[in-house]
Amino acid sequence: MKRVNAVVVGAGAAGGIVAKELATAGLSVVLLERGKWYTANDCRKDDLRNQRTTVLGNAFGPEDEGNPRVLFDPHSGPRTLLPSEGGYQNNAACVGGGTLSYGAMAWRFMPQDFRMRSIYGAPAGSSLEDWPIGYDDLEPYYEKAEYEIGVSGDYSGSPFFGPRRRQLPMAPLPPNREFQILEPAAKRLGLHPFHIPMLRNSVPYNGRGPCMRCRWCVGFACEVDAKNGSQNTVIPTALATGNCALRTECMAREVLTDDRGRVRGVAYYDANGHLEEQLSDIVIVSACAIESARLLLNSKSRLFPNGLGNRYDQVGRNLQGHHYTGAMGFFDADTYDDVGPGASIAVADYNHGTAGLCGGGMLANEFIRLPIQMVDRMPAGTPRWGLRHKQSMRSFYKRNIAVMGPTQPIPSADARVTLDPAVRDKWGMPVARISGNVHPHTFEIGLVQAQRAELWLKEAGAVSTILNAGKPTVVSAGQHQAGTCRMGIDPQASVVNRNCQIHDVDNVFVIDGSVHVTNGGFNPVLTIMAIAYLASESLVRNWKGTGFRS
């Protein structure tokens, strides 16, 4: 197999961007993806088999067969889980990664989100830290993501975000009924509601049409290809350069190193299960926080007996995602208008500045709920089954609004990915074992956020509400997984530097949510994309031909 300049492992939000940036700059790139390439034609309106409700499996991977993980719950011990089971902490495994089927909220983090420790101090037992980069460093790359991938929305109602040079390229979709109910209520409470930024076309953009506003959105591929992910933007661009080869159904086994401690390529299993070696000058690991950590930990050699980049036992630590809390309000008139994507309005008044809390989070109305998603979200006092449950479904299916939000996670070094000592996947490799939890202060923030959501719904006319503010016993990483290869200055307390380069090996990079020091009170994908643009640019800038040295 011909040697190339770069191997990128994982064709998701970050990997797609890296492949495009490197290929456009003239580097030869092999983009490895363990899953398949789905298109708009693969949209199946199946509410039991998608990426949101997975009871009959994940629509876009991984398959239940041969891809287990182990979840270590302090109460019940280790449990081997299938990808479609809760607790597996899945993100889709396909070209586009999570971006094929996500809800597509496109948040910029706030300037404070990069300086959490300086602003709040680290709660005892937490690993709260500042990023080595700030909002100003990322701002141009946020903009690039907004324009290249395509974002609609309108932040102008909210004064709380950092400065920006350009407005979003597309106006928001017209407001749905929930927006119209929630907006005046938020204003009466003195809040600043605005249109959620979304990686979704509201008008024709990038050669594709606008959203047709169906309800089969979050968890599904977009049937009209109006949802923007790496699979329909940067990856086709990368391939069109002629410098990038995409190899699907290829599972990376390990990052290969030579006897001088430099990386020389990637060993992977191809679609037929054959073990191949792709040699390269550099390797970029973009497999998402859990699998990126697992790949580094599985890349053991004489010089790196504990895995690549793991000299100080940092790889896999600080696993975080988002603890979601909020409330549901039940109304005496219809709130449901069957207009997708559903989520439309947010407030960011509570992200920072509450005395006694290390941050907060945005609150937004939820995506459209399919009936199966409603069965456990009934008004308080509704029996769990029987005639009254059925009648409650009929009464409230079209008369409820959910306001939820991602709580700023306070990271903990104990929440981590390790290799399970016993369980192997279908290729015989040790699987990820997930254990620990974010710092308990996260749940205190989450409860306050839920109460705020409840207040907003009551102001909007909800006749009754229920609070959703649990206290999970294991970290909730899931689609927002981040933190496992923390970016930092101190090589003993982080895994990569500000350019996403592993501290002690200069030709291997981790570019995805793994590098997030903290995960903000927002969906993280636009930040993952911005970092991919920033890191790619510095990589290209430092590229000196095949003998790469930074």
Added chain:
Amino acid sequence: MPSSKKPKRMTRRQFVAAGTMGCAALAVGCKEGNHGNWDFLNDAQARTLTAICDQIVPEDDFPSASQAGVLTYIDKQLARHYRRHRDIYRDGLAQAGAMSRERFGQEPAALAAPQMAELTSAIEKQNRKFFDLVRSHTFEGYYGAPRHGGNRNAVSWRMLGMAEPPVNGRAQYDLRKGSA
């Protein structure tokens, strides 16, 4: 309305019984186990499961769980994606039958509505794992996509007032047909 409910229920039970006899007749030439029309369940299990599922989603002016095809859904999945739950179903249904015989001297399928409600609550208390599984699967079969055998004619979606069939987009047709 309540007066019309009772005969309806009887009709359904008669229907199930008739169906069972038909299955038995068909099964003469089959292997031991009397699986009738089912992929996994045997007929006795199906009768007990029907009684439980119809407590979870009973009939009103819209169909009950079993009338909407929930049994078909669960049975199909127990033969496919939910193979891992077979033991819980086998044991849970056997236990439900035993509880019914002990309390009421009859199989669950033969119980009057109030007794079946009492039995279902008892199952929920004594075998929560089994009950929660049946409850989840019943809701999936009743409220989920019809393609898996439940939600016959999208009846629950109609009940909730959702447009059916769902709107199709343009990309499928544009991409597949090309220029005609």
